[in-house]
Amino acid sequence: MLVLSAWCIRLVPVMLFFICYYFSKFYLQNFISCRLHCSKTPSFTKYQCNKIIAQKKWESLNLNINRNARLFLKLKDFFWKKHLSLLPLPYGLKGSESVLLKILANYRVANYSMPTSIESLDCRTCVVIGNGFALKNSSLGTAINRHDIVIRMNDAPVRGYEQDVGNKTTMRLFYPESASFNPDLQNDPDTLQVLVPFKQLDLDWLRQILFNEKRMTTGFWKPPPQVWLGRISQLRILHPCFLHLTASKLLQIPLEPKNQQNPVHPSTGILAIFLALNYCDVVSVAGFGYPASQNQKHLIHYYGNQAMKSMSIKDSHHDLSREAQILKRLEDMEAIRNLHQHS
Structure with a gap:
């Protein structure tokens, strides 16, 4: 018995050593991680936010x-009073009234608004996450999650890339060809699924999904999901005025191309930034831009295997060089903040 007690006494310093070692290792790892990543985007106090708002840097952009x-289409605003739209989608509602009436009235799509917890914030901080390769190994996940609103x-x-892109999603903008058949696989349960209707077929796709009508796949640049498992309570339809103003004011591209030219529309990314500028007090961005490398095998996104050579697709409807110039201008004017560290 005495021998056993002596051995126990001898083991105490050893046990204390290992406890202290593992505790210090865990503490240092979290401390270093926080110093590296948490400090990139400090939380904004109400005073700091009001100071940014007071500067009104976006006013010099003349972007209306x-x-x-109001971000989303709402039934009573468009169908119970006189409503005239001079342009069809993506910049207006001309010709889409009947399908929208069926979707918004009969299926009662959500409550047409943002969550009350966000609407009531004194200072709304937004971050718009692009899908660019620059996010790979960026370790921006913690900084991204710190924002009130994360737009993807x-x-x-998201799953498997949390360290670089965070795991919080407030709203996700999509159109039929870019939709995931099961949004819950990559989003929080309360993530708003925001349909951006670029064409009449996009609303037809939604109507067919909601009412289980015969699916049509012709007219899309790639087949959209034939089954969509998203939560109807979280579904919203973006007001086309945001695409209209993004094109006419921000990008200054013609809304009605002449001489049979292929139409050029804003990308979902630049649209999301304009939307954030309209709704949030502080707007950050991450993951925008394409690799500077001329290597055609260089990957475009932080995920997948799509390479630069795929950018030569002839039917692209976006002016990406123009959008890059506008993003640089917004950043230089401090209307938006880039989370990536510039060299």
Whole structure:
């Protein structure tokens, strides 16, 4: 018995050593991680936010930005009073009234608004996450999650990339060709699924999904999902005025091309940034831009295997060089903040 007690006494310093070692290792790892990643985007106090708002840097852009803009289509605003739209989708509702009436009235798509917890914020901080390769190994996940509103696009994955892109998604903008058949695989349960209707077929796709009608696949640049398992309560339809103003004011591209030219529309990414400028007090971005490398095998996204050579697709409807110039201008004017560290 005495021998056993002596051995126990001898083991105490050893046990204390290992406890202290593992505790210090865990503490140092989290401390270093926080110093590296948490400090990139400090939380904004109400005073700091009000100071940014007071500067009104977006006013010099002359973009008709309205910080109280309603983001989503709402039944009573468009169908119970006189409503005239001079342009069809993507810049207006001309010719789409009947299908929208069926979707918004009969299926009662959500409550047409942002969550109350966000609407009531004194200072709304937004971050718009592009899908660019620059996010790979960026370790921006913690900084991204710190924002009140995280906006993502299309079917870009989150699971497995949390360290670089975060795991929070407030809203995800998509159109039929970019939709995931099961949004819950990559989003929080309360993520708003925001349909951006670029064409009449996009609304037809939604109507067919919601009412289980015969699916049509012709007219899409790639077949959209024939089954969509998204939560109807979280579904929203973006007001086309945001695409209209993004094109006419921000990008200054013609809304009605002449001489049979292929139409050029804003990308979902630049649209999301304009939307954020209208709704949020502080707007950050991450993951925008394409690799500077001329190597055609260089990957485009932080996920998948799509390479630069695929950018030569002849039917592209976006002016990506123009959009890059506009993003640089917004950043230089401090209307938006880039989370990536510039050299």
